[in-house]
Amino acid sequence: MYPSSFDLTVARSVAEATAALSEGGEDARILAGGQSLIPMMKLRFAFPSLLVDINEIAELASLERQNGELRVGATVRHADVAASDLAFGAVAAAAPWVADPLVRNRGTLVGSVAHCDPEGDWNSVLLATGATVQIAGADGSERSIPITELIVGPFTNSLGEGEMLTAVHVPVPSGASGGAYLKLERKVGDYATVGVATHLELDEDGRISSAGIALTSVAPSNLKATEAESVLIGESPSGELFAEAASLTADAAEPRSDIRGTAEWKRNVVRVYTRRGLEQALSQARSS
Amino acid sequence: MEISVKINGTPQKHEIEPRQLLVDFVRSTAGLTGTHIGCDTTSCGVCTVLLDGVPVKSCTVFAAQVDGHEVATVEGLKSNGELHAIQKAFTAHHGLQCGFCTPAMMLVGAAFIEENDNPSDDEVRWAISGNLCRCTGYVNIVKAIQAAAEERRAQ
Numbered sequence: 001m002y003p004s005s006f007d008l009t010v011a012r013s014v015a016e017a018t019a020a021l022s023e024g025g026e027d028a029r030i031l032a033g034g035q036s037l038i039p040m041m042k043l044r045f046a047f048p049s050l051l052v053d054i055n056e057i058a059e060l061a062s063l064e065r066q067n068g069e070l071r072v073g074a075t076v077r078h079a080d081v082a083a084s085d086l087a088f089g090a091v092a093a094a095a096p097w098v099a100d101p102l103v104r105n106r107g108t109l110v111g112s113v114a115h116c117d118p119e120g121d122w123n124s125v126l127l128a129t130g131a132t133v134q135i136a137g138a139d140g141s142e143r144s145i146p147i148t149e150l151i152v153g154p155f156t157n158s159l160g161e162g163e164m165l166t167a168v169h170v171p172v173p174s175g176a177s178g179g180a181y182l183k184l185e186r187k188v189g190d191y192a193t194v195g196v197a198t199h200l201e202l203d204e205d206g207r208i209s210s211a212g213i214a215l216t217s218v219a220p221s222n223l224k225a226t227e228a229e230s231v232l233i234g235e236s237p238s239g240e241l242f243a244e245a246a247s248l249t250a251d252a253a254e255p256r257s258d259i260r261g262t263a264e265w266k267r268n269v270v271r272v273y274t275r276r277g278l279e280q281a282l283s284q285a286r287s288s
Numbered sequence: 289m290e291i292s293v294k295i296n297g298t299p300q301k302h303e304i305e306p307r308q309l310l311v312d313f314v315r316s317t318a319g320l321t322g323t324h325i326g327c328d329t330t331s332c333g334v335c336t337v338l339l340d341g342v343p344v345k346s347c348t349v350f351a352a353q354v355d356g357h358e359v360a361t362v363e364g365l366k367s368n369g370e371l372h373a374i375q376k377a378f379t380a381h382h383g384l385q386c387g388f389c390t391p392a393m394m395l396v397g398a399a400f401i402e403e404n405d406n407p408s409d410d411e412v413r414w415a416i417s418g419n420l421c422r423c424t425g426y427v428n429i430v431k432a433i434q435a436a437a438e439e440r441r442a443q
Contacts, residue, residue, distance in 0.1 A: 001328050001329075002307055002309070003307050004307075005305070005306075005307055006306060006307060007306065008289070008306035008350070008352050010352075010355070031350075031353075034348060034349065034350070034353075035330065035348055038309075038330075038348045038349070038350070039329060039330050039348060042309075042328070042329075043329075051306070053352070053353060055353060056356075099418075100333075100417055100418030101343075101396075101414070101415060101416075101417060101418045102333055102336060102343050102344055102345050102396070102418035102419070103330060103345065103348075103418060105342045105343060105344055106339075106342075106344045106345070106348070106349065188417040188418070189331060189417070189418060
């Protein structure tokens with residue numbers, strides 16, 4: 001299968017990339033790992049007129065901790081995240097479950113975030129951990145927005161013309177914290193039937209000071225379970241509390257029946273995985 | 289556009305179209321047909337090549353993106369007329385039936401044993417989980433990769 005014809009520019013800097021994007025207009029796209037974009041082009045679901053390849057921009061390849069954040073550059077591969085000692089909590093838990101080993105060697109975390117596929121794993125992790133995304137514009141501008149403001153809908157982000165994501169920043173908690181990502185998949189490399197990201201931070205008295213829960217594949221976009229999060233905050237962790245949060249999360253999910261299972265069954269998986277995910281996050285936080 | 293690429297150690301220059309896929313470049317332009325096309329949808333992994341030493345699915349990379357990089361295919365495993373340890377192990381342990389997935393399995397195995405020269409069954413199965421084999425049930429593939437790892441360890 002072949003994509004329709006397009007022009008390709010290999011950018012050597014972020015400024016070059018955003019300038020090319022801006023000149024290319026609304027049909028120009030960034031090419032990073034290409035593990036979602038190239039299949040979509042081959043199936044003719046996407047037909048950009050211009051691809052701006054950012055793989056040769058050295059500054060985008062860094063994965064580092066700075067200023068209390070984990071910074072993941074735009075060309076950092078899923079496999080780099082999985083292999084890194086810097087990853088933690090839900091980020092570290094999700095990395096080995098993205099696609100398959102070969103796709104992880106090429107695909108990028110930031111590309112997956114920009115793609116806004118409701119069946120993509122990373123946006124749930126970013127919603128649960130309160131991450132922000134770094135955006136570069138064609139006029140040399142830079143801005144940073146919370147992940148909640150990037151996700152507009154299925155396969156739709158809020159980036160404007162000439163803008164690209166340069167990095168994702170995940171805050172590194174200063175106190176006790178833990179996280180998990182539980183993914184039910186039919187086989188390796190399949191999209192999640194259900195994915196649940198959880199994140200907990202504890203204060204000095206062992207109470208929950210911050211909580212994040214977000215879902216993959218059970219809504220038109222990755223879904224942040226805000227009501228469930230709010231019942232956790234300020235409370236002492238307990239089985240009953242987690243059961244209540246899990247139940248609220250299941251209520252918030254909007255699963256649909258498809259070849260992977262019925263809506264009712266998926267909602268139950270959300271409930272069970274949320275409870276288990278919170279338990280795992282708690283045990284990690286207590287041993288951190 | 290023109291690209292410069294090292295294929296199995298040999299520098300080459302080729303004129304290509306931006307939309308040419310790496311797998312077709314390797315097979316049709318470079319004439320190396322050991323790299324196969326299976327699903328053509330990033331699932332089966334039979335099109336695996338090593339890009340700068342890292343296994344990737346060449347049906348999901350544009351040839352333009354290997355400009356200035358190194359590609360290794362199954363044809364490059366042999367060196368100085370001698371089979372690579374992974375090739376000897378696949379032969380000795382009968383790690384194939386029809387052979388269609390074998391070039392990819394060997395490339396993934398060759399890259400994997402450089403990282404882990406004493407892998408468990410589970411570790412090997414995890415490493416090859418992006419590659420489908422429809423004949424063997426994987427048992428002898430796993431044995432072959434472990435045997436090659438042992439050979440690597442002994443070196």
